[in-house]
Amino acid sequence: MGKTTALHDVHVESGARMVDFGGWDMPVHYGSQIEEHHAVRSDAGMFDVSHMTVVDVRGSRARDFLQRLLANDVGKLLSPGKALYGCMLNEDGGIIDDLITYFLGDGDYRMVVNAATRDKDLAWLKDRSAAFDVEIRERPDLSMIAVQGPNAREKASACLPEAQRETALSLQPFFAVRLGDLFVARTGYTGEDGWEIIVPSDGAAELWRALDSAGVRPCGLGARDTLRLEAGMNLYGSDMDETTTPLESGLGWTVAWDPTDRDFIGRRALEAQRAEGVPRKFVGLLLEDRGVLRAHQRVITEDHGDGEVTSGTFSPTLNRSIGLARVPAGAGSTVEVEIRGKRLTARVVRPPFVRHGKARV
C-alpha cells in the first residue's frame, strides 16, 4: 500500500475504488466517474487532493527569491490573498513543475506543488533559496479538499463557522484567505467555480463529512482528470515535463517577460527559443471519428511531420473524445491520429473545451 491521506478511511467507508496515484493510495471513483464528472459541471463535487504538497515560503527576501525561481512574476501580486499560476523552470527552460503561489503578505507566500514532483521540488527550492534569507517549510500537517461546481461555494459555505461564511463567499476568483485554521482559495482544476480548502489534517474527515451532508458529492481523481482536460488545463508529467518549455506547452501566457531585467531561472533559454521560433505548438484535439484519444498516440500532420497526444480521454460533457497534443508548429486545422493501426481524423482546436458547464468548441 502506498502513502495515505487523512481521508483514506473515509474514502474506503464510502466505497471508493482506491488506486495507486504516484505512490499515493487515492480514490479514482466512488461508483461512477461519469456521474461524478456531471455533478461538478452541474452542481457540486469534492476531491481529496491532500497528496499535493503545500510549501510555505517566508522571509524578508521571499519575493526576490520567487521572482528568481518562477517564470511568472510574483511582483504582479499586489493585493494580499492573490494567487498566481506558473512554472518553475530549469536553466534550459524545461518545466520542473507547475504550481500556484499565493501572496499572503509581505514576505509571506504559500505554494502548492504537485505530489509526484515533491522530492525534486523541495530539493530545488532549498538549493536555490540558499542565497536568499527565506524559510522553506513543507506542510505535511495539512490536508486539502477541492470543492468545485456552480453550487459548490454556496453548499460548502454552510460547513464553515458562521462568522467566516461571508468573508469566504466574498472572495474574488483567484484569491485566498486565512480563516482561523482554514485556508480557503477560490481556485481549482475543473473549469468550474469553487474553492480549494486547506485544513489541518486532524479536522479533514470532519469537514469532508460535513460537506457530504451538505450535498457536495465525493468525486475521485478519475473525474478530476476528465474535468481538467475539458477545461484545457495541463497535467504535469503528461502534458509537460523537464524536456518541454512553457512556450511549447500552451503556457506562454504564464511567462512574465516584463520587466526585462528580471532574471528568472530559464529566461535565457526561453528567449533563445522565442527568437529562433518555437518548433512545436500545444493544441487541443477533437476526435471526429469514433474512438478515444490517449496519451502517446501518434499525430500525423499534412506536410509537417508527426506530433504526439499528451493527454486524451472521453469527454462526458461533449460526449466525444478530446485530447491535448504537441504538434509541429506548422500543423493545420485537421490532423490524423493513429489509434491501434488506424488513422482517425481529429480537428485542431484551442482549449478550453468546456468552461462553466458550457461547450466552448
Place this chain on the structure above:
Amino acid sequence: MSDVPGDLKYTKSHEWVREEEDGSVLVGITDHAQSALGDLVFVEPPEEGSEVAAGDACAVVESVKAASDVYSPVTGEVTEANDALSDSPELVNQDPYGDGWIMRIQLSNPSELDELLDAASYEATLED
C-alpha cells in the same frame, strides 16, 4: 460481490460464453470486468466475418480511463457484433450478461468449450 451466472462459461481474462441452440456462442465481459473498468465509453467490436482463434485479442473496450482488449474465448468465425454498443457502450456496464454482449462466434471446434471455466472455477479466480 460480482454476479457470476451459473449457466455460462468463463475465461481467466474475464470473458463469458453462452452456448446458443444454433451451435454459435455469444461472448461478452463479466460483471467483475465491467466493474473494474468503470464506465465504458467506446467499444470496438470485431469485424463480422473475421476468423478468430482462442486467445486472440479481437475487440477493445474503453472506459474513461483506459482501453482494454477482449480476448476470444474460442476459435471460429465472428458472425455478428452487437451494433447497439456503438451508440450505447454503457450497456456493458448496465447488463453485462444480456444487452451488453459483444460478439457472436460460430465455433469451429466445439470441444474448446470444455476447456473454459465453469462459474465456480471462475469465481475462485476472483478470490485469489
